Amino acid sequence: MSRSPRPEVCSVSALMPDTPKTWHYGLVARWWAEFNEDGREIGYFQKYVERGQPALDVACGTGRLLIPYLRAGLDVDGCDVSPDMIALCREKAEREGLSPTLFVQPMHELNPPRRYRTIFVCGGFGLGSDRERDTEALRRFFESLDPGGTLVLDNENPYSSEWPWRHWVKNQRTDIPRAWEPLDATERRRGSDGAEYALQSRVVDLDPLEQLATYEMRAGMWREGELVQEEEHTLHISFYFKNELLLMLERAGFTDIVIHGDHREEAPTKDSDFIIFVAKKP
Ligand SMILES: C[S@@+](CC[C@H](N)C(=O)[O-])C[C@H]1O[C@@H](n2cnc3c(N)ncnc32)[C@H](O)[C@@H]1O
Numbered sequence: 687m688s689r690s691p692r693p694e695v696c697s698v699s700a701l702m703p704d705t706p707k708t709w710h711y712g713l714v715a716r717w718w719a720e721f722n723e724d725g726r727e728i729g730y731f732q733k734y735v736e737r738g739q740p741a742l743d744v745a746c747g748t749g750r751l752l753i754p755y756l757r758a759g760l761d762v763d764g765c766d767v768s769p770d771m772i773a774l775c776r777e778k779a780e781r782e783g784l785s786p787t788l789f790v791q792p793m794h795e796l797n798p799p800r801r802y803r804t805i806f807v808c809g810g811f812g813l814g815s816d817r818e819r820d821t822e823a824l825r826r827f828f829e830s831l832d833p834g835g836t837l838v839l840d841n842e843n844p845y846s847s848e849w850p851w852r853h854w855v856k857n858q859r860t861d862i863p864r865a866w867e868p869l870d871a872t873e874r875r876r877g878s879d880g881a882e883y884a885l886q887s888r889v890v891d892l893d894p895l896e897q898l899a900t901y902e903m904r905a906g907m908w909r910e911g912e913l914v915q916e917e918e919h920t921l922h923i924s925f926y927f928k929n930e931l932l933l934m935l936e937r938a939g940f941t942d943i944v945i946h947g948d949h950r951e952e953a954p955t956k957d958s959d960f961i962i963f964v965a966k967k968p
Contacts, residue, residue, distance in 0.1 A: 745810025
């Protein structure tokens with residue numbers, strides 16, 4: 687029996703060396719559009735958007751937050767470094783008769799078409815970048831807000847999950863990167879287009895001195911049982927602790943900074959996975 691040739695493995699980030707290293711392209715973007723639609727964050731950030739419009743959703747992805755907000759009649763623009771995420775976000779919005787202002791821009795080069803009462807970042811800060819770019823991103827958020835405006839930014843604590851926290855310890859870094867499992871063995875999910883999708887990820891490197899991790903992701907798409915597309919992507923994550931991010935926000939000019947835990951309007955505890963920073967431009 688003849689077998690189809692294996693699909694060519696494509697690595698988008700390798701083609702764009704200066705672009706922030708994030709894996710939200712191609713099949714990974716499709717996965718987000720298909721399977722990431724809910725979450726506690728949506729209601730949490732919505733309250734801030736209701737209190738201050740217009741608002742900008744930085745790293746909006748495929749519109750998990752943005753689209754429900756537009757549906758609710760809120761005035762929100764969106765931007766993201768990934769043209770693939772933005773294209774899928776636009777497609778989803780248009781399917782509902784919505785036509786938001788969306789633009790492709792890495793956050794350290796943010797230069798939006800208008801000023802905002804609220805800028806929010808959900809699950810995007812520290813991705814694809816480095817400390818210098820993240821510092822510049824905070825400066826640009828400040829510049830893009832109206833006086834009196836609010837930045838709402840979430841950050842997952844570096845110690846929130848055992849993976850990759852255990853690799854901060856020297857003798858726990860010897861086993862990375864681990865070998866890939868066969869892609870065929872990974873659990874698949876069926877998309878609205880009838881194709882099946884699967885993702886795998888691994889930590890490739892972790893530098894605790896620079897608080898920087900490199901991850902890789904493999905994505906596959908199957909039609910009628912046959913693997914028809916396979917991709918590999920790289921992601922850089924810069925880790926930030928609560929107190930350093932507070933200092934970085936202050937250095938960017940923000941004041942009256944309040945912190946919350948796990949997308950509830952309550953003070954965080956030592957068990958909170960996410961810290962949310964609510965900061966004012968004077
Ligand atoms: C985890 S997803 C979150 C998407 C959306 N905020 C949500 O919560 O559904 C992260 C998003 O950040 C974007 N991103 C990563 N690095 C970025 C950067 N340096 N500047 C702007 N967007 C970035 C990715 O393309 C992706 O859409």
